Amino acid sequence: MVEFSRRTVLQMLGAGGAMAAASTGFARNAFAAGRDKEMNILCWEGYNSAQVLDPFRTEFGATVKAESLTNDPTMVNRLRAGETKVWDLINLNNPWARKLMWPEKLIKPLDQEVFQPYFAKMLPEFKAPFHWAMSDDGKDLLGMAQRFGPYSFVVNTDKVSRKMAEDEGWDLFNDKAIVGRYGVQESDDWNVFDMFLVAGIDPFKVHSEAEMATFLATAKRIYKGAKLIGDMASLNQALISGEIDLYLTGGTYSVSPARADGYPNLRGITPLRGPMNGKGGVMWIEVTSTVNNPNLSPLAPKFLQYVQRPEVAHTVAFAEGTFNPVSQMGNPECFKLFTKDELEAIQWDSLSEEMARSVAYDIVPDYEKALDLLNAAKRERG
């Protein structure tokens, strides 16, 4: 039997403590000395997947950490709260880089000589100078565009035809006949847009008291009549089982996994018309920017170049979670990697017309007030 005296135990503990202190000291030194082998990404799901990151880790011998979140405001505020020291890349929807992160000096511009040529190979909607990737004055390139998609609502075309859904657009949700037959996705930032659109009001402007009152009345009605509020997996499941016939908010991003699983009758719909200068759909485009990190990893721009490669862009499009079109599909080398089924899953057949009928996701000027009303409306469900 091994006997330990108090002295030997204390000696062992002391030695252990010293080693732990030394190792953290080494880590800190490594951190301060240079970060050429490590990189941290704050992103939407997909970029944090092993399919995307592992080949990069191997090729560059890098330690890559990625955290995935599912709403933009949280990610922006992580940087605002001082995490610019932590992250090297941030991947968000289109308006944040140009309208908020660049004015607040949370991100750094990219080298235009290196990155502008990539836009030439993208789909026509992304040709340089791409509005959402540029600073207001048009001088700085603030990020790279990759995944995108229309995002309005989703129907089961066996129950509501695509033609009728596109034609009626948001008015479909004003029809009393669908009470109890639809769901609402729990992405409240997008739901703010949608409640305005169902009310026939442009979401992306400052709203009058009367418009806000209409918004509240609409939100109350929509929430009261909804069968369920849920995540996209629950909503797709409810569509497949027949619990509901349609849901908002939704589009390629939310319905593509179900379509890929063999349910092509479920389809993202972009209305033919609406209150946003005649347009009825909303779309999103992700812009990935380098964070204004005082010790930015040199791997960050390398990663942005890495995801432009045709095969990696294809992997990003079909990374775990959701399947989405990517801007690099404008490059024939990339496009040919997509199978017929994959194109079917992301509704390639109607993608360009749906994008043309949509306005880009934007910041609602009176978002806080609208969100408070939205949550009050939600509470009245019970």
Added chain:
Amino acid sequence: MKIHALQIQDAAISGTAKKSRGPFLTPGARCALPVIVLLLLGFAAPLTAVIAYSFAEPHSFNVFSSFTFANYAEIFNTENTVWMSFLWSLSLAAVTVLILSVIAYPIAYGMVYVFGRWSGLVSILFVFPLFISENVRLYGWVLFFIKNGVFDGTLNLLGGSDAPEVLYSPGIILFGMIYTYLPYMLFPLVLGLSLLPRDVVDAAKDLGASRYQVWREIELPLAMPGFMIGLLLTFVLAVGAIAESKVLGGQSVIVLTHDIEVSFTYAQNWPLGSALAVLITLITGGLTLFMLFKLDLDRVLGRK
């Protein structure tokens, strides 16, 4: 002489005590140091941050640098309907606890007195689901109850009738909570009942007590400490429940934890979310302290 010896002994004891206190801390305090540090870092620090945030300017991150009651004023504003969420959370938790106590008592009784050697297996059956993520189990129930799902399909196969629509309602939220929190009520109750001295029950029977009298005047009061711990544990957990309302209930009612989540995410109003969290902590904390005040922990742990 005797007095002298005692004085010497006293002096020796006090000398030892002084010596063992050492230059800084007593051995007891030194042993408690890791726990104190852990509590300060893991419990007091986050709680302080949440309390401090609740007094920060709304929609800001000016914690410790601003002070306002605006967040509390917003919650108590008569136009604000967040009281509905408080009400739903507290009433769902109260009903869950009530139903659980009725369900768990006979099972616990059975495990202590009736099942004999099978009670180990019964324990495992109740513990086993805890190894699977709560969300996965709840999504499993959705697949069971959903239209054309397992339940509906089986009924159709057997009798041709459709299953009743139970998903996306407050009732199914309650079901989910009862299902999730059953073990947390059951095992404290088992502990409470197993500490009950059998002799007392036998004595009561020998003295002519009826079965009801034995239960009412012997078993229940003696098992009460375990029962109280079960009530407390399940109530505190159930007040914080969110997955049942989201996954099974389709948010047919909005619980307080959902409002807190929205404040910290989509609304990015951490101060308001913190104020809501502080208020619900005060309510559950007050209840816990009240119950603990009433409760004799030494008896529960069998030290008396």
